Amino acid sequence: MKYLPLVLGALFRKKWRTFLALLSLMLAFLLLGLGQAVNSLVEGGAEFLGVDRLITQARTSFTQPLPLRLLPRIEAVPGVKRVGWSQFFGGVYQDPRNFFPQFAVDPTRLYDTYPEWILDPDAKRDFVATRNGAIAGRLLAEKYGWKVGDTIPLNSIIWQKRDGGNAWEWKLVGIFDGRDEAWQKRTTIMYLNFAHFDESRVPGAAGLAGVFVVRLSDPQAVDEVAARIDAQFENSPDETKTQSEQEFQIGFLRQIGDIAFIINAILGAAFFSILILTGFIMNQSVRERVPEFGVLKCLGFTDRTVLGLVLGEALALCLLGALLGIALAFAVTALLPADYPARIDGRVLVIAAISAVTLAVVVGLPPAWRAMHLKIVDALAGR
Amino acid sequence: MSALIEIRGLTKVYERGAQRIEVLHGIDLDIPEGDFVALMGPSGSGKTTLLNLIGGLDTLTDGSLKIDGERIDALSGAALAAWRANTVGFIFQSYNLMPVLNAQRNVELPLLLADMSARERATRAQVALELVGLSDRASHKPNELSGGQQQRVAIARALVSDPRILICDEPTGDLDRKTADEILRMLQSLNRDHGKTIVMVTHDPKAAEYARRTVHLDKGTLVDEAVH
Known part of the structure; x- marks a missing residue:
């Protein structure tokens, strides 16, 4: 601590240069913080999902539908408690920017496969009974100001109706909530009655579902049951790939690209640039102070102390930049709305x-090494 | 007076690539404790090299250099650094203060190496600044002080750890006559009243008059010695 005034004094000797170096470091660490937050959105977005659920999709891709006739065979697999199915609808509400996830499901099976959703019994009955019924999550309904009884027009970017149109109308029969905070935050989705969807879409796609949602009687048996299900359809035209819901979710989000790779590549580039810039600044700073290091050595500062002082400067600079950048990343993620739960x-x-x-070590060591090995008489002469 | 600094057969050779430059040839010199010696000579005579060797800033090529009976030319780098911190105070022509530190912090610098509390460091630095008449400039940075004031801060820094020897390299070279005389009187007082042994390099015969004796060098050898 006694060397702190010396370290800080040297660091802020050229204030603009230090400010620019700090700004660069701050941006690099801001990127690091935000990158980690995006990763958490991908990884953590699935963390809360049930461990007693499997998703069975077509082996080739989840975009390849599976026939509903597989249902009884999946239900018959030992360890399976209940099976539902789900089809991604891909609709936009009024404006292409109003995109949120909608899934066509069998209402009678939804509550058994997703007991985490809370919906009052009347709404449950109405969802089963209403052919074009839909239920919306609480956050979603609040966002658009929907009430039960409203008609919600959705334009599907995937599914055409038999009449060739893409405009679908759904009657909102209930608004569901989550059983705990994690699920409440996820009430930004909508469920549609599969029966109406299936009978209204183009005939070629009828009887097909995107994925099967399999609830297990024993959460410990995830791997065994998944293997048993896939074994059922091995070497058939409908080979399946069954995985835990968490794995499926992460895989789904990664369809847009290997997010971790992209983030790491950006961070790598940013850190490399900062490395060069900060290294240049440190070198320049030491070069300007060669006589001062000579004086310090005259006064009895050992070579190692001088090495420590320069490394201390690099460390102070990098830690300060990191602190500012991460603090800013915390502030930015804290300001994100609830439906973007990216957190650091x-x-x-x-x-x-x-x-x-x-x-600090990488950028500080070369100039520190140079300062350490300065000969006093040469340093005093500015050589 | 016993010889505090004992130099025997001191030779210094610099090698610049294939070139070999012998700067000092077989110097023999005794400097007793409490002496004030002015080293004079033309440029390139080796006076600054000799001063650097006495101050433990450079290594000799041949001969021996004892200070208070200890061969400092045999000390390792770290031991020599510790020896400098305890034994020698340096005063340079261009003051060599740290521009980012105020006068008080500059004077405290040598004390950072001692096992001493911050309060004790501050107290000793204040005493040193008072000794050079600058206690009211403690919070000023070097660029806020005149040349004479900066040199006085440098003297306070050299004195703060109470060294036995002061090494002065053209201490008045950058100062006007009046200020130079003030600084030289201060050095003389440190020698006479506080018993500091002073070795000073100077080109200025008037500055040399403040010393007890003057040693002349030419082409790396001692050529003359005068007691004032």
């Missing part, structure tokens, strides 16, 4: 601290 957790602080220290 404690891991990012550890990653940022390790990155800052590594960066």
